Amino acid sequence: MLEKVVPPSHPHVSQSHNPRIPVFKNVESFSRKLVPEKRTSKCRLTGLCEETQDDDALKVGIIGGGHLGKQLAHTLLQFVPIPAENLRISTRRPETLDEFKKLGIQCFYQNASLVGWANVVFLCCLPSQLPNICVEIQTRLGKDCIVYSFVSAIPVSRLKLLLNHTNILRPQYQCAEDLAHIWGANKEITAALQDPVIIQATCPYNPAGGISLNIKWLEGMFYALLNFCTAKDMPHSQVLRHLSELFPSQHLKACKKDEASPLKFQAQDFVSKIYAKNLSQKRPFPLFDLTAVQLKETPFSQYLSNSTTFQDRFTHLYYDSFGISLTKEQEEPEVSTGSPSQ
Template sequence: MLKDKDNSNGHMDISDSLPSLQFETALTAEQSLLLPLRSRAHCSTTGCLVSACYLVSVMNATRKEVFVAKNKTRAAQRIMQMGIDGDPAKIGIIGCGRLGRQLIKVLKTYSNVSNELIYVSTRRPESLSDFANAGMNVDFNNVWVASKCDVIFICCLPAVVNQICAEIKNHLTPDKLIYSFVAGYTAKKMANIMNFTNIIKPDFNWTDLSSKLPWSVAVLPSDCLGKKQLVEKFCPLFELTQPIVDDESEERLPVLPVFLDMHWLMRVVYACVNYATSQQVMSDVAVDIANKVFFQSVKMETTMKEILLEEHFHLPPESVATQLFETTESDHSTYLEQTNISMHQSTPAEAYFPYWDLTSVGSKVQLADVLKGSKSLRRAFIKRFSASFDKVIQF
């Protein structure tokens, strides 16, 4: 059993000194070989919850900045100065089993999501009476959640994902974001099913070295988020602070049994840019917002402005889901096309970003290279990542 002094997530296992109560006692030698999978699954679930909290944090920060940028009033400026969320996202959760319940817990605790902004669709809404009594919106209606919410987490079983996608696909607009935890379904596959590309799915990697790292499974994954030193290790850039152990492969000393990859991080950045674009925010303002949201500053030695403004020349064409301002003669124009037409009437097309296909945005982008190559930017990014959990984390 993993010793408490070695547990990377800092929790005590009360069965540590009681061999007869330990999980491994009843296992055969052959079954014991599979034990690392238990730690891997637990660490992956913890990573899913960390990634969800961070996403909601930066998305709400983006929405607040967009709200102020579009409302140049004293009231809007006062909201910014007081630290109040100007336009907080409504959070939808489709499927509320073991993962969904933990997701609600961490979003309320670490992302400061109020009860009235949480919408849950589950096959057994009566089992969530405690959530409903607390003021959350609970029902068995996937279309209702998709229509009402800005960020939609899909936590269902693979067996029902096609049915759910068919139900909600006609209720998704470009200002919405799908965040999938469905096993066996890549973001690209779900995008093809729903004909919707603003989708993120957290991807995890592991190596022979990382799989040997200690990890306690003695507590729920949601309880692991209370350790700041653990949480920041889930930031993909944190690994780059570790020494290289293999010069040929450039493999670095791992910090966790499993870890989020750079693809996920880049997609989170571009999801925020997509939202700003969908709200008719021009590209120069959008990158200032992104720079402030992800680095907590608009005065860095290297800003995101030049990087993002040139990025669409470096990303492959398939990364652009819809080019802005393309007019259409069809009577069945999409929401984004209609928005593009109205924007085009007053502003030149080059003033806005295209709408990025998040499923095609990976780690091979200029922004990723800049972050990897700059220690100061990495430190700022990791600091902002960790700060997402500062409001309630106990040190």
């Protein structure tokens, strides 16, 4: 079943916890911090704040209302949080989702309509249902709509063909051999994400939890964020500035004064040096092919691997987003052989 938290080769592991959700929560929160400034600037210039608000809002659609779709909806509502009016669910049995309807969430069975409205779509369907769903929605997908697939049996290269779309994210797992100690057994996702042990286990730079995500997935999430901002016509210099400032702002109290300066992302951390050199300050980043990002090396690949400063700041941001403090042992950085040029 799709709802399992590990690949199908391990069917006896609990379905209750999904390590993909916390990291999406953090990267999605970046977009919530970036977009409001664009909206505020537009309001000052045009006075059209009310008219532009809906266009700039993050609108999330879920295709599939089974166990996984329901837990995903609960998680987005509780931990991001997504306003109910910005979340919609399309399922063959909308009558089973009364609990969400009471919260003000629209639930229906219109996949194409959902995709035409949303700028982030989660596929929570069965593998056998996916081909027909792709036929339904592919002509309604905007090029900047991010499709996040929980259908583990279908590789991202196949999804690209089925959807005729490149803005796709699909996680890949690495599982420990000793499945008897997998964290999160028999817990609902919302309960699991309040457990400090599970938060530690799901942190991308702490693969000791039993099930970990390929770091290429985290890379894809950052490029997805850039695509989200590009779709809003945000200058790349503004995106880099906000992204740089975000990390220390979450944990300045945990840093020594001389270590509390912001990270300084540069354009060449995400694009080639030649492209970055010719990129004017007011131009957005290009729209990146997320399927290629997950399959090939990118400029950000080296940055993620080599920058211990980024790894430390991201870990603090991750823990802080769940209201959890790092222990002294957890705060000690690992030795790195190098760091990217800044």
